[in-house]
Every structure is written in C-alpha cells, then in structure tokens.
Amino acid sequence: MSDFDAIVVGSGMSGGWVAKELTERGLKVLVIERGKDIDPLKDYSDMKQPWEKKNLDRVAEDELKRDYAVQGDVYAMFESNKHFWVKDIDHPYESPEDRPYKWRRGYHLGGRSLMWARMSYRLAPLDFESNLKDGHGVDWPIRYEDIAPWYDKVETFAGVSGSKEGLAQLPDGQFLPPFEMTAAEKVLKERLEANYPTRKMIIARSANLKTATEEHLALGRGPCQSRNLCFHGCSYGAYFSSNSATLPAAKRTGNLTIVTDAIAHSVNYDAKTKRVTSVNVIDANTKEKRTYTGKVVFLNASAIASAMILLNSKSEAFPNGLANSSDQVGRNLMDHVGGTQVTGIVRGIEDKYTFGRRPTVSYIPRYGNVTEKDKPYDRGFAFQVYSGRSGWYGERPGIGQEFKLANRMPGDWTITLDPMGEVLPYSDNRVTQHKSKTDKWGMPIAYIDATMRQNETALMEAAVADAIEILTKAKIEVLNNPDPKKPNVSPPGQKIHEMGTARMGRDPKTSVLNGWNQAHDVPNLFVTDGAFMTSSAAQNPSLTYMAFSARAANHAADLLKEGKI
Amino acid sequence: MNTSRRDILQAMMALPMVSLVASCGMGGAGKAVMGKDELAFLSSLSDTMIPTTDTPGALAGKVPQTLGELLNSWASAETRGRWSTTLAALKKELDGDKAGSFQAADAAERAKRLGKLDAAVFGSNEHPLKAYREVKSTIATAYYMSEPGANEELRYEAVPGRFEGSAPLGKTWATS
Numbered sequence A: 001m002s003d004f005d006a007i008v009v010g011s012g013m014s015g016g017w018v019a020k021e022l023t024e025r026g027l028k029v030l031v032i033e034r035g036k037d038i039d040p041l042k043d044y045s046d047m048k049q050p051w052e053k054k055n056l057d058r059v060a061e062d063e064l065k066r067d068y069a070v071q072g073d074v075y076a077m078f079e080s081n082k083h084f085w086v087k088d089i090d091h092p093y094e095s096p097e098d099r100p101y102k103w104r105r106g107y108h109l110g111g112r113s114l115m116w117a118r119m120s121y122r123l124a125p126l127d128f129e130s131n132l133k134d135g136h137g138v139d140w141p142i143r144y145e146d147i148a149p150w151y152d153k154v155e156t157f158a159g160v161s162g163s164k165e166g167l168a169q170l171p172d173g174q175f176l177p178p179f180e181m182t183a184a185e186k187v188l189k190e191r192l193e194a195n196y197p198t199r200k201m202i203i204a205r206s207a208n209l210k211t212a213t214e215e216h217l218a219l220g221r222g223p224c225q226s227r228n229l230c231f232h233g234c235s236y237g238a239y240f241s242s243n244s245a246t247l248p249a250a251k252r253t254g255n256l257t258i259v260t261d262a263i264a265h266s267v268n269y270d271a272k273t274k275r276v277t278s279v280n281v282i283d284a285n286t287k288e289k290r291t292y293t294g295k296v297v298f299l300n301a302s303a304i305a306s307a308m309i310l311l312n313s314k315s316e317a318f319p320n321g322l323a324n325s326s327d328q329v330g331r332n333l334m335d336h337v338g339g340t341q342v343t344g345i346v347r348g349i350e351d352k353y354t355f356g357r358r359p360t361v362s363y364i365p366r367y368g369n370v371t372e373k374d375k376p377y378d379r380g381f382a383f384q385v386y387s388g389r390s391g392w393y394g395e396r397p398g399i400g401q402e403f404k405l406a407n408r409m410p411g412d413w414t415i416t417l418d419p420m421g422e423v424l425p426y427s428d429n430r431v432t433q434h435k436s437k438t439d440k441w442g443m444p445i446a447y448i449d450a451t452m453r454q455n456e457t458a459l460m461e462a463a464v465a466d467a468i469e470i471l472t473k474a475k476i477e478v479l480n481n482p483d484p485k486k487p488n489v490s491p492p493g494q495k496i497h498e499m500g501t502a503r504m505g506r507d508p509k510t511s512v513l514n515g516w517n518q519a520h521d522v523p524n525l526f527v528t529d530g531a532f533m534t535s536s537a538a539q540n541p542s543l544t545y546m547a548f549s550a551r552a553a554n555h556a557a558d559l560l561k562e563g564k565i
Numbered sequence B: 001m002n003t004s005r006r007d008i009l010q011a012m013m014a015l016p017m018v019s020l021v022a023s024c025g026m027g028g029a030g031k032a033v034m035g036k037d038e039l040a041f042l043s044s045l046s047d048t049m050i051p052t053t054d055t056p057g058a059l060a061g062k063v064p065q066t067l068g069e070l071l072n073s074w075a076s077a078e079t080r081g082r083w084s085t086t087l088a089a090l091k092k093e094l095d096g097d098k099a100g101s102f103q104a105a106d107a108a109e110r111a112k113r114l115g116k117l118d119a120a121v122f123g124s125n126e127h128p129l130k131a132y133r134e135v136k137s138t139i140a141t142a143y144y145m146s147e148p149g150a151n152e153e154l155r156y157e158a159v160p161g162r163f164e165g166s167a168p169l170g171k172t173w174a175t176s
C-alpha cells in the first residue's frame, strides 16, 4: 500500500495546480516542499508603511554580498522581503567562468508564485508549430487546441485581468476587466498603431484580481487595491499565488498533506513494475532521511531543480538518471532574452497624472515573423512598456524651499520599451550534476552551462533599433540613445523563466515527456514545471505551466481511475 | 518589470544609484561606526538642505536618525569610510576659514554656503566634491520616505483602492 495516491514535489506555481486538481479529483496528495512554511501574518510585508521599513528597504551591503551573490540584484528583492529569496551561500551551483548563469529562486511554500510579476499570456497556435516549421528543437507533441480549454480553466480560477484583442500571436482568454493604460501609454498606443498597421499595444495581462468573482471570494481572496506591493506578498490575496489560491483550494478538499523543510533527494524506480514507487527526502533542518510512497509522482520543483532530481535518481535501469533514456534530461535549457531598454519623454499631457499604483504594465506583442516577415532573425520578441511621471529625486540642483518645490510637483512623463525575446532550444545549453561538489545535504550541486547565441543577439539588436524607431516615429523624444549594434544581451537565467530541461516530444528517443507531461520511460512519473517546455515562445511562461499542470493532473487522475498506472 | 522612479532615472541619466564608489575618487579606509560629530554635521546638512518651511523639513522627518542607522547598519565598513571622507571634505568646504562655523551659523548663512556648493557641484560633472550628489540623494530619499515627507510634503495613499491612468494633476506621489 502506498502512503499517498500522489506525491507532488514542489509547492510553487505549477505544483500548487497539480495539488489542487488531484485533491479535487478525490486523490490523497502529499506535497513535498524543501523550503519553510509561509505565514502571511508574519512573512508578508505589504502592510508596512515606507517609513516603517528598515534602512529604506535596502538589504545591508555586507549581507547582500555574502549571502545573496546571485539573488541580490533582482529588482523585486528588498530588505523587507529578503526571506522570499534563497541565500546563495546555502544553495550553491556553478557555471563556467565566462558563461554566468543567474539562477533566481525562492525556497518556501508557494515558491516563486509569491514573488512573480504576474504577467500571464497564452502561447499561440504558431508557437506550438514553430519548432516544426524552422527546425529548431523537436516538434511539440500537442497543439494549441489541446491546451486552450485548460488555459480557460486556469485563467478563470487564477483571475487574469486583460483586454480581448483578437491577435493571432496572443490568443484572448477568460479575462477579468483590464487595468487602464496611463495617459502616456494611450499616446504611444495611438501613434504606434497609426504608424505600423502590423503592430499593437495592449494593456498587459496580469494575474491580479481587478475584480473578484464568487469563486475568488470563497477562497478568501479580495479585489486588488492598486498598491503595487505584490512582491511583498498580498494580505488581500489579490494576486494569484499558490499561497492565495491553489493550496487553499486543495486544503479545503481535506485530501492534502504538506510537508515543508523536506528536500526531495531522488525518486525510486521499480524495474519489475516499470513504475516509480516513492520519493526519498532529506529533512532540511535535521538532515534526517525519510521515504514517502505514492502511486504517481509529479515533479514541480522548477525546471533546473526537477532535472537535478531526475539526474540524482540513478538505478540499474536508468544509470544516467531517471526517465533519461533519451539523454535529454538537463538539456535544451532556455530562458527569455532581455536587451537594452529605450526610454522617451511623452509631451502634451502635462495636465494628467496617475491615481493609485497599478500592479501591471503595457505590452507590445510580438510582430516579428508574425505580421512582419523577412526579419534577420528567427522567432521574435515583445516589448513590456513602462510609463509614469518622474517623481521626486535627490540628484537635482537646488536646496531649501526651491528644492522642495521642485519635487513637490511631478516631472516629465516617460515611457520605456523593454524587450523580451524567444530563446531557441540548444541541446548543449545544459544542466548536469557537478562532478565533485555537493551541498550541505550531500547532494551534487548543479553545473549550469548555458549561453545566449547568435539568434538571441540578433533579436536584441533589432529590438533596440525598433524601439528607437517606434518612439521617434511617435514623436516621443528618446532620452538614451543606445547603439543597436551593441545591445545588452541578458545572461541566461536573468529573466527568471528557466525551462526546457525535460522536454515534451513525440519521440522517446529525443524527448523526455509525452504530450501529457508523462515520462516516456515511466508511465506514473509526470513533470509539469517549466522543464516540459519544447520551445520558449516570447511570452512569460507561467500561465502555460499552470494550464499544462492542470491538464496533466487530470489525465493522471483518469489513468489512476482506469487502473492504467 | 517595474516603473520605479529609480529605473526611470537610471535610464534617463545612465547613472548607477550607488555612484559614490565610481564618482568620488576619494575612497577612504573602512570605518566601524559613524562618529557623533559626523552625525551632527549630517543633521545640520539635512536641515539646511530640506528646512522646515510651510511644510515639515528633514529634522521633522527624522532624516539624521535614518541616515545614522543606514550608515551604521546598512553600509559596509568601506562605504562608511567613504561617507566619512566625503562628509569631512564637505564640512571643510562649508566651514571655509573657520572650523565649525557652518554648524554654528544661522539658517540663512548655512543656506548661502550650501547653496553655493550645491550650484558648483551640479554645475559641473567633474567637480571634486561630486560625491555630494550621493549624500544629497540619500538625504532626499530618507526625507520623502518619512511620514511627514510622504504624507505632508508629498502625497501618499496606503490603499488607493483603484487605478486611474489620466487623473488630474496634483502633488507628486511619494511612491510609485
């Protein structure tokens, strides 16, 4: 007899969904989480006023350098929420000297669903066909139609605010009302769309409850108050996280057990039944070892961590790691690529300002190789668009009353285009087990060897040139004038969208998972975090992880019911 | 993925926020804690830079306390050392011929001296005392993030409840 019907490793964005769906189907589920429990009352800092925050909310310099060498420059990390980020000193990994990888993580209940920026986009039909068309990577085993109903389901439950636009490259979904654009965004939208019939600017689609439905209210979630404090946790439960939404839903079924401070070490495989049987765990505090048995195992530790668990699960049948007969586990590591931001001043709207702090931005969906062809790159990029009036700042001349008055009224409206491009799957962008080094718990640390390449650079070159042209044609004066030949090209990991390390595919020889996120080699093993992604598309990926998680969980529940696994 | 003032400014001026290292060129040795005298000078400097007018000033916003805490518990010994060097140089400049005269002077005289220094530093990119910019920027941040700075000098809503993208013009919001 198994301890549980199902074991889910990881309680973050994807694991929360698996736990919710499986428990709602009546299965007894254990969630294994390596990090600590989260208590909103103690751990959220959204109720602190600016003047109550220690050291202007800056993490002490020595501490930052010593403990947070990788996490330290994430824009969403502050003194008051630093406990949401791993201490790099405790969680080492290595990369080649000349190819740094930025692995941004939070180990606690809810994972990075607690700190994410909530941008929620569907992949489009064309994204599921891109690999087949241009030959990079392998073909996705499913198509948009297969996942569309699951997008509907997760959007409705999570609560995604957005506008319907009818775009082929960014399918509409089940949206709550959109947030309003700022005056500056409205100006750019109008001029962009007049100047380029092939381009659109829309309000970003964001997992914040612009309004709350009965379903949201029943989980104790309330509407968003426009405070823009989401990186601190939300006491209103107004943005989607495992903590606010999926785990409470799973708990109320009475079928959920959570163990925190429990590090999944490996998964045991029975060669006779050709099934996985149990998960080995190390207690994060006492280092004591335990094993939990389950009829089905879901890995949701996030793309790199799940690959590491598979690689660490060696047996006679799988000497190179569980479900790794294809040798694809750990390969094809993708992220998105970021580049140079271009900023301009929008004039003629000096009589307008904002009220409230909108927790989202605007967005120019991808047009390259969609509505505009013959680009010097494959795939494409989108722009996130930020705007606002500059507020007070210290580095301006003047003292006394003059200085005070200058800051008392807002300055110029500025608008910034921030590109984010698709990254191709390269089989040697890869995570492996470090040959000699282990962490405090005796587990091999990750060796991450990945780099951006020619196509990613070409995307970011075009993004700089396009952004300058977009603003200039819109008669918006460009403030910084970056050289399109020398764009920033973000190192992998920087966009915090790691994926692809156990890709889906049709052929067990070249992929790890089938079209149901089920391991080709092991029918009762599923991976539904970003590891399954066969290509990265240009969209922020988490909504896609949610939809695939819900779909795979329901498929697994069907198979269990039918006695097939 | 945010529109903080810091990002916009950085984009506009391509200046790193913590620009002291790069710009001051007078990196001193490390320092364990800020001295009383240094904090007293910082207090005088804050008060002169952001005095009480029709609205509360830096002292009402407890800026000297915030800066003292920041320098002693946020800053590394190295940063503290640099600040120490900068403050000494600023003090020397503001005191002119007579040590201690800046702090002893009345508000009008202090404003005159600081105003002159401020204009000189902002009038040139290569001023020897350009580390003053960092000190000023930190004082300003501590002030505008203080309760009177946010609520009385500027505007602050803890819970706006809604967002409007084309609202009527009004005082600067303390946070974005």
Ligand SMILES: Cc1cc2nc3c(=O)[nH]c(=O)nc-3n(C[C@H](O)[C@H](O)[C@H](O)COP(=O)(O)OP(=O)(O)OC[C@H]3O[C@@H](n4cnc5c(N)ncnc54)[C@H](O)[C@@H]3O)c2cc1C
Pocket: A009, A010, A011, A012, A013, A014, A015, A032, A033, A034, A035, A074, A076, A104, A106, A107, A108, A109, A110, A111, A112, A113, A115, A116, A117, A118, A119, A120, A262, A263, A264, A265, A300, A301, A302, A303, A305, A306, A309, A496, A497, A529, A530, A540, A541, A542, A543, A545
């Ligand atoms: C600042 C920031 C902004 C972001 N913005 C966006 C955005 O706007 N849109 C978007 O789509 N995405 C965004 N992301 C990315 C998003 O957070 C991730 O895509 C998403 O959280 C990944 O889900 P996951 O379930 O794979 O992993 P996670 O949410 O990271 O959860 C993994 C969980 O597994 C646990 N775990 C790891 N290893 C083990 C182990 N060995 N044993 C047990 N448990 C383990 C971890 O502690 C964690 O709780 C952002 C991320 C950050 C940090």
Ligand code: SF4
Pocket: A046, A208, A209, A223, A224, A225, A226, A227, A228, A229, A230, A231, A233, A234, A235, A236, A237, A238, A239, A357, A358, A359
């Ligand atoms: S902006 Fe909305 S979702 Fe974000 S913390 Fe505030 S109330 Fe919560």
